[in-house]
Amino acid sequence: MALKQYNPTSPGRRGLVLVDRSALWKGKPVKSLTEGKRKTGGRNNQGHVTSRGIAGGHKQRYRFIDFKRRKWDVPATVERLEYDPNRSAFIALITYEDGEQSYIIAPQRLAVGDKVVAGSKVDVKPGNAMLLSQIPVGTIIHNIEMKPGKGAQIARSAGTYAQLVGRDRGMVIVRLGSGEQRYVRGDCMGSIGAVSNPDNANTNLAKAGRNRWLGKRPLTRGVAKNPVDHPHGGGEGRTSGGRHPVTPWGKPTKGARTRHNKSTDKMIIRSRHAKKKR
Template sequence: MARHLYKTSTPSTRNGAVDSQVKSNPRNNLIYGQHRCGKGRNARGIITAGHRGGGHKRLYRKIDFRRNEKDIYGRIVTIEYDPNRNAYICLIHYGDGEKKYILHPRGVIIGETIVSGTEVPIKMGNALPLTDMPLGTAIHNIEITLGKGGQLARAAGAVAKLIAKEGKSATLKLPSGEVRLISQNCSATVGQVGERRELNPRMVDSQSTALIHLATSTLQYFKDK
């Protein structure tokens, strides 16, 4: 994806780069305000958990975890920032005029089409029942109760694996390592949830940077020999 490089006007913007396709202005009909109640107080207003509260105001984005637009193709129009999660979200324009947000599947770019249904291709971002998926498929946004919407593997970078089918149940290996039985009629989305750090080169941890430097120095050593 195209990168936008910051002009070094302050130390914090030095070597700054972000993905130029990521937007931060959401649609008004897909957001609503949330009252951040609690702030570490109990019902009597006494602080029971310290250092809670404050923070920046956020508008909650309505995410479509159900994917109930069956057999209607949708086009990815934007990839947007969401302050409520560590993953990006995608704005989808469906063929019937509906506009909805979904979690950004890793590797999916603007302009691609997705669809949900019973007999759809095994493609990143498509949603279909577990019964129509081959074994070994990487999935996310998995339903536990039919029709309730995805509840498992929704965090940034999360991915589960379909490892077996028997009778009416499917066996999944979740990101935590837990092996769980779920009805094959429940649906899931193909692929892995994307991460902000994979689109933003500034968000690479020190360990990854050290590994990159080690690999670079090793290659240079063998070139010199």
């Protein structure tokens, strides 16, 4: 889908660049595949803000997406492509031959009327899903499971994809968009193709209010605060915030490594930080 650029008829229109969604379904989603979604305002069950910068936003319904694709060898037809407010990618409504319907993440080049199927080994076509051990080396994939049957966790966002680059002892080697190469079990599922809506990265919202519609509140920079409110605060005149950028609670940020769960390090062949270390 193309990008839409607007004439500067008002300050809020100047610079506005959005994705053209005219080809998507204009009606409501399938009611049985959705549920109501409550806003939290970033607050926990005690009313304390635990995630800053969250509030408001347009009312949304959550669409149930089939990330597991375990209905094997039953062909399905793409009924329509839809917008999903809960994710950056578009979704596709598919109807199986037995009449069951479900939503899947829509890959690029998937069109209304196309047939998709999931199985242990199926045709290598956009939208089809199969075991990673059966996918040819070099194939572009998305919706990749990390544990068999858990559902896809890797490459689900708009325009993202990974590449299957090899096999080794019942595992497959996957190169992620970050440059990381890692092992994934061969009995995990993956879908063929790259995720739809790659132009999402090129949009420009043009005004703060449009971010508020998405549920995002403004965040004050630490250097603009007082010392009592932030480690970067205070100082005479305009200061940059010191040598080591930290969060309001003193944790290193802006590039400092904070990853502590090392249980999957053995699955990583090449770190995404490999270039930075040299």
